[in-house]
Amino acid sequence: MTISPTRRTVLVVTGGAAAALATGCGDGGGSSSTSNGESAGASAGERLAKTVDIPVGGGKIFAGPKIVVTQPTKGDFKAFSAVCTHQGCTVGSVADGTINCPCHKSEFRVADGSVAAGPAPRPLPEKKITVTGGTITLA
Numbered sequence: 001m002t003i004s005p006t007r008r009t010v011l012v013v014t015g016g017a018a019a020a021l022a023t024g025c026g027d028g029g030g031s032s033s034t035s036n037g038e039s040a041g042a043s044a045g046e047r048l049a050k051t052v053d054i055p056v057g058g059g060k061i062f063a064g065p066k067i068v069v070t071q072p073t074k075g076d077f078k079a080f081s082a083v084c085t086h087q088g089c090t091v092g093s094v095a096d097g098t099i100n101c102p103c104h105k106s107e108f109r110v111a112d113g114s115v116a117a118g119p120a121p122r123p124l125p126e127k128k129i130t131v132t133g134g135t136i137t138l139a
Helices: 007-013 015-022
Strands: 047-050 059-062 067-073 076-081 093-095 098-100 107-109 115-117 129-132 135-138
Touching (some): 059 093
Antiparallel strands (some): 129 135
């Protein structure tokens, strides 16, 4: 009698490889995160950038706190989670009016974080910021 390995047996035998495959869509940064994949490292009062560092119609990604700050129109600043709502990858660029995820090509609008192109199922969650004296700070 020959016993064929079950999926559970294979995962147990190859435990390290399974763990690597299961995290393949993450950013590998090793920072702590919450159960929904968002960074737990962002803290209120954290200075993110000067307003002159955020291009009109574009934005800038901050890897540490996993936040993207955009300026859809001159003087109007927005902030969103930089964690894609599809599978938790960190977005990789802001260009041509969208925030772009490199993993599966989801795109989000810089004005409101809404999905411009899937497979992301939900918009990027908005983050609270304050703009004072040319400085953008996490609220």
